[in-house]
Amino acid sequence: MRIDKRRLYHLDWYLIINGLALFAVGILNLISATTSFYSSSYNFIIKQLVAFFIGIIIIFVVTYYDYRVIANHSKWLYLSALFFILLVLVIGMIAGGAKRWISVFGISFQPSEFMKPILVLYLANMLYEKKRENLPLGLKDIAWPILLTFVPFVLIVKQPDLGTGVIIALTCLAILWFVGLKKSTYAVLMAVGALLPFIAWNYLMKPYQKMRILSFINIDADPSGFGYHAKQAMIAVGSGKFFGKGYMAGTQHKLQFIPEHHTDFIYTVFGEEWGFLGSIVLFTLFISFIYRCLKISLNAHDELGSIIAFGIGSIIYLQFTINVLMAIHLAPVVGIPLPFISYGGSSLLSVLASVGILLNISMRRYMF
Amino acid sequence: MKEEITPSKYKWCKWILIMTMTVLLIRLWHLQVMQGNEMRKLSEQNRIRVKKVIAPRGVIYDRTGKVLADTRPSFNMYITPEDIKDFNQTIDGLAKLISINREEIVDKLKTASGLPPSFPVKIKSDISMDEVAKVEANRVYLPGVNIQIEPKRSYPYGTMMAHVLGYVSEINNDELKSKEYKNYSPGDYMGKYGLEKMYETYLRGKDGEKRVEVDAMGREIRTLDIIEPTPGNALYLNINMEVQAIAEKALEGKKGGCIALEPKTGAVIALVSRPAFDPNKFASGITKENWKAIITDKSHPLQNRVTQGRYPPGSVFKIVLALKALESKVINEKTSFTCRGGFPFGKRVFKCWKKGGHGSVAIHRAIVESCDVFFYNVGLKLGIDRIHEMADMIGLGEPTGIDLPGEKHGLVPSSEWKKKTYGEPWYEGETVSVAIGQGAVWLTPIQLVQLSTFVANEGVTFRPQIVNRIVSPEGKTIKTFEPVIHSNAQLRKEVTKTVKEAMQGVVNEPSGTAYGSRIQYVHMGGKTGTAQSVGEKGKNLGDHAWFIAFAPVEEPAISISVLVEYGGHGSSFAAPVAKAISENLFKPKVDVKEAKIRENR
Numbered sequence: 001m002r003i004d005k006r007r008l009y010h011l012d013w014y015l016i017i018n019g020l021a022l023f024a025v026g027i028l029n030l031i032s033a034t035t036s037f038y039s040s041s042y043n044f045i046i047k048q049l050v051a052f053f054i055g056i057i058i059i060f061v062v063t064y065y066d067y068r069v070i071a072n073h074s075k076w077l078y079l080s081a082l083f084f085i086l087l088v089l090v091i092g093m094i095a096g097g098a099k100r101w102i103s104v105f106g107i108s109f110q111p112s113e114f115m116k117p118i119l120v121l122y123l124a125n126m127l128y129e130k131k132r133e134n135l136p137l138g139l140k141d142i143a144w145p146i147l148l149t150f151v152p153f154v155l156i157v158k159q160p161d162l163g164t165g166v167i168i169a170l171t172c173l174a175i176l177w178f179v180g181l182k183k184s185t186y187a188v189l190m191a192v193g194a195l196l197p198f199i200a201w202n203y204l205m206k207p208y209q210k211m212r213i214l215s216f217i218n219i220d221a222d223p224s225g226f227g228y229h230a231k232q233a234m235i236a237v238g239s240g241k242f243f244g245k246g247y248m249a250g251t252q253h254k255l256q257f258i259p260e261h262h263t264d265f266i267y268t269v270f271g272e273e274w275g276f277l278g279s280i281v282l283f284t285l286f287i288s289f290i291y292r293c294l295k296i297s298l299n300a301h302d303e304l305g306s307i308i309a310f311g312i313g314s315i316i317y318l319q320f321t322i323n324v325l326m327a328i329h330l331a332p333v334v335g336i337p338l339p340f341i342s343y344g345g346s347s348l349l350s351v352l353a354s355v356g357i358l359l360n361i362s363m364r365r366y367m368f
Numbered sequence: 369m370k371e372e373i374t375p376s377k378y379k380w381c382k383w384i385l386i387m388t389m390t391v392l393l394i395r396l397w398h399l400q401v402m403q404g405n406e407m408r409k410l411s412e413q414n415r416i417r418v419k420k421v422i423a424p425r426g427v428i429y430d431r432t433g434k435v436l437a438d439t440r441p442s443f444n445m446y447i448t449p450e451d452i453k454d455f456n457q458t459i460d461g462l463a464k465l466i467s468i469n470r471e472e473i474v475d476k477l478k479t480a481s482g483l484p485p486s487f488p489v490k491i492k493s494d495i496s497m498d499e500v501a502k503v504e505a506n507r508v509y510l511p512g513v514n515i516q517i518e519p520k521r522s523y524p525y526g527t528m529m530a531h532v533l534g535y536v537s538e539i540n541n542d543e544l545k546s547k548e549y550k551n552y553s554p555g556d557y558m559g560k561y562g563l564e565k566m567y568e569t570y571l572r573g574k575d576g577e578k579r580v581e582v583d584a585m586g587r588e589i590r591t592l593d594i595i596e597p598t599p600g601n602a603l604y605l606n607i608n609m610e611v612q613a614i615a616e617k618a619l620e621g622k623k624g625g626c627i628a629l630e631p632k633t634g635a636v637i638a639l640v641s642r643p644a645f646d647p648n649k650f651a652s653g654i655t656k657e658n659w660k661a662i663i664t665d666k667s668h669p670l671q672n673r674v675t676q677g678r679y680p681p682g683s684v685f686k687i688v689l690a691l692k693a694l695e696s697k698v699i700n701e702k703t704s705f706t707c708r709g710g711f712p713f714g715k716r717v718f719k720c721w722k723k724g725g726h727g728s729v730a731i732h733r734a735i736v737e738s739c740d741v742f743f744y745n746v747g748l749k750l751g752i753d754r755i756h757e758m759a760d761m762i763g764l765g766e767p768t769g770i771d772l773p774g775e776k777h778g779l780v781p782s783s784e785w786k787k788k789t790y791g792e793p794w795y796e797g798e799t800v801s802v803a804i805g806q807g808a809v810w811l812t813p814i815q816l817v818q819l820s821t822f823v824a825n826e827g828v829t830f831r832p833q834i835v836n837r838i839v840s841p842e843g844k845t846i847k848t849f850e851p852v853i854h855s856n857a858q859l860r861k862e863v864t865k866t867v868k869e870a871m872q873g874v875v876n877e878p879s880g881t882a883y884g885s886r887i888q889y890v891h892m893g894g895k896t897g898t899a900q901s902v903g904e905k906g907k908n909l910g911d912h913a914w915f916i917a918f919a920p921v922e923e924p925a926i927s928i929s930v931l932v933e934y935g936g937h938g939s940s941f942a943a944p945v946a947k948a949i950s951e952n953l954f955k956p957k958v959d960v961k962e963a964k965i966r967e968n969r
Contacts, residue, residue, distance in 0.1 A: 252415075256585070
């Protein structure tokens, strides 16, 4: 099977350029985030660029096959992702107190990152028929999708990686909403949703996770402990003021006041150095990218593509929003990478694979 | 194909995106624009520490340029509360590494709890190299701990001259609260005694400031800018360390004091008070035990006996009577009284120290042999108020104005004084006691050196002055202390000549009380004193030994006063000290060149 020239013509250049712009901002920002005033290590940058080029290859591979073919095989993708996530719990590497990575031939990766787009594919493949028939989903219809989300959710939260767990759970709900729910289903989901915080607080959450919530509510309750990250992040972003401190001039992260400033707290680096003005540009790039996902969803050839594009847009949206809100103290601290911007090969590969799927859907929109 | 129902969901999505953007921008506007300045300030506070660069105190030199007090580098350990990550880890870790216990550290941190947490609190001063190495090796496990190299006061001669130099020590909480010290901050050192206190404003330099960038662990990353400290001004003293050393040695193991000065200027050449203390102990942060030991010591090592010790002057006081009696012509050189070893007055008999009596004595022999009966008679003839007049003229009983803090008054009574104090008239019997320097006469050794100066200079004394000049760090002389006349009495030449000759006789005539302390190559004049020290219940506590002197008699270049507490006879305990000083000062200088030539042969 060859790629039709017409399909290349229909490549979504808007999405590509928007994505490249985000990645460019990300790399520039990462250079600043990973160098101190005196020493610089290009290790991070090289790794990130390597991941980027592998990602480009993945985009080619992903766009080569029709997304419907891929979705058809999503069950196997899902099962293998699940297998790796299980493997993490058994032989995973411990870093920062959590088992999130597995190492194969010296290359470590984080399987939970790949579960996000794979779950979208799998759920879309399961639900698109219902959407085409415009049948609102009843409780029976959502049971299986929720269970399929719940299994990886539990495993990921056990790592513990609450952030990724929350993202896949919310993505699943967004997809169900997008497909359409019966009023009774809404009611049940809302009831469960209302109960869940209590159950989570009393039975499921670990003490350190509770502390994070508490220190979110009162940042000064524990300024040197859990409130510390949140406070320092806020100071970093706030101290950027309108124009920012200037590229490579962010003192908060360069002097180690912000932990994880190259991964989960990457926005603080950007906010400190580029200020309010730069942040408007960055947010606009994100919103525009997400908007483009919706556009692809709207114009997709079929319901399958529509759901997939929407699901991917949801992932990007949720990660972006929660990550930034966390940095400006509007959400509790959870470990979620900022797509395109945070350091992390698995995260970048997962995002680029998702871009591949989006391009796949958009270039096949006129296909019958 | 897709149904119509979907576009409404996209509309929802659009609204969610708009909402998200709005919320983010409002929050960012609030954080970065409205709170921006405050946040910028917080981030600067995070990274910038203003550190004090302590100025070295001015150096103190003796007149020959020997260093008496200077500064040396020392290692001081600080904790910056803000940088502590785990309180127990830092505190316990530190307590294990260096010899300081946990409670002490917590105590120090508590006293500084009113200060901003970024203010480094001094935990231990002057830690050893060994401790420095241990702490530095474990820096990573002790966030917040910091070692600074700072100047520390050092006194190379130790206890020698301790009372003159004084000491520096950390400013205490009460001093910090007073307005006088508003330019000081906790942990600052200040002069608390002696010259260090007296000349604090000159000796204290101006601290510099260093702005450094620190990382989250409190490690200094780089220095942003520095204002160099200005060292304090140097003091050049009139003290001659060689003479001082001799006087110190002569008084070693004794309690007492000695002062030697130039009668022509008031320049203090030596000042010793014993027992002494080691000012170095204060400079490196005196421990509680050491401080307790010093202040509870019954021999009062912190008291400067020369300026603060008040003693009955004993026979030395007879000089005052002699001067007044001759001056007011109550007696002349030939007036004599008969001493039979006692002087009946009222119901009791006042004894002379010489049991058999001196027979018929005139003024010269009365001073040389220190006849008590002669002066009982003179005292009664003069009356207390004329004695007081003379003492007042010399400046006895009043502070001499030496440049040391805390100089004490003395007392030479008068009938007015008695009326004011006790509401009673003066009794003549009391005059008899005062005539030989007993009773209500209390003088300090420095006041009595003025008496000897008064005779030596024939009526003129100068304010005793320890510091000769103050020199700025650049070598510019800021202030020179010119001699200041303290008393200037127009006495008749014959009066002082008679007294001077008598005082020469004390040392140089075989019957003189200080004949044992005569010096071969210089004529010294002096007067011994043996003062009974009477306790509250009239119990005799032992005799204080006094000796005042000047030399050479022909052209006095030094004036000395020596006191040895409970020393016994002035002749045998105090006079040798003066002898040692004069001997050294006036020993014929062997020509160094000649000596060398001889050696070479």
